[in-house]
Amino acid sequence: MNEKREPIVWIRGDGAGLGPFSGDLVDQYWQWEQDPAVLVGYGRQTPDSLDNRREGYQHQARGTDDQLRFTVYDMSDAEPAPVGTTAVLIDHHVRTGEFVIQLSAASRGRGIGTEATRLTLDYAFHITNLRCVHLAVLSPNTAAIRAYEKAGFRTIGERRQSGYWLGEPANETLMDAIPADFPGTSAVRHIVEPAL
Numbered sequence: 001m002n003e004k005r006e007p008i009v010w011i012r013g014d015g016a017g018l019g020p021f022s023g024d025l026v027d028q029y030w031q032w033e034q035d036p037a038v039l040v041g042y043g044r045q046t047p048d049s050l051d052n053r054r055e056g057y058q059h060q061a062r063g064t065d066d067q068l069r070f071t072v073y074d075m076s077d078a079e080p081a082p083v084g085t086t087a088v089l090i091d092h093h094v095r096t097g098e099f100v101i102q103l104s105a106a107s108r109g110r111g112i113g114t115e116a117t118r119l120t121l122d123y124a125f126h127i128t129n130l131r132c133v134h135l136a137v138l139s140p141n142t143a144a145i146r147a148y149e150k151a152g153f154r155t156i157g158e159r160r161q162s163g164y165w166l167g168e169p170a171n172e173t174l175m176d177a178i179p180a181d182f183p184g185t186s187a188v189r190h191i192v193e194p195a196l
Helices: 023-033 036-042 050-062 112-126 142-151 187-192
Strands: 016-020 067-074 081-091 096-103 132-138 154-165 168-177
Touching (some): 016 112, 023 036, 023 050, 023 081, 036 132, 067 096, 067 112, 112 187, 132 154, 142 154
Antiparallel strands (some): 081 096, 132 168
């Protein structure tokens, strides 16, 4: 009997949720990563093979103490649907981490990425106890910058001519978030200390 398992969602928002990074979804993760918009957004110039991605998942699954990795779920339907991933690559010596996100093409522009980013920050600050989460985004990617700002990131500078956007040299916008700037209500706090 082949029973379909219900997705595990640890933290829920209005439109997005976060669950475990899963070996069952590696092929889907790989598909999202090969999307041309994702390749350009990350500054990558070549696609990855599915075999290499599967091997990479095994490495990531073993290295859980220095990384937060989540599957992003679209919570708008009756059953949560996987639509992307987020990660925070942690530097334990200074209690900081680098944020990374990718979403399927159909999920972009709907607020799911902003909420998934905010939920990831919530976990990073209130469970992992990081002092700062940072990222670098290619400066022409203004939609991503706006989404990061809505989720709680602030622009802290720019690294000049450090990437490419559609074949042209581009700057990177540097952003960070700290617990004191966390926007809105914490979903983690609501789980740990539910209203009576």
